[in-house]
Amino acid sequence: MLVFITAVALLFTTRYLRGVFDLVMGMNRWLLRVAGYAFLVTGRYPPFRLDMGGPEPAAPPAPPAPPTP
Numbered sequence: 001m002l003v004f005i006t007a008v009a010l011l012f013t014t015r016y017l018r019g020v021f022d023l024v025m026g027m028n029r030w031l032l033r034v035a036g037y038a039f040l041v042t043g044r045y046p047p048f049r050l051d052m053g054g055p056e057p058a059a060p061p062a063p064p065a066p067p068t069p
Helices: 002-013 018-040
Strands: none
Touching: 002 018
């Protein structure tokens, strides 16, 4: 259905509808998160949301270098 709506919009406006683009990209992101969960067998199920998600967690600080004599 989205392909038909997008094809008609492209035919008459020569522009891809932003809302349809965001929806399709969000669905693709969610599908890839679920595939990663299924194939990598992680314990954390991906959230059902279509946005990019929150910021990545900060990396832990590097351990201090050993003192040199």
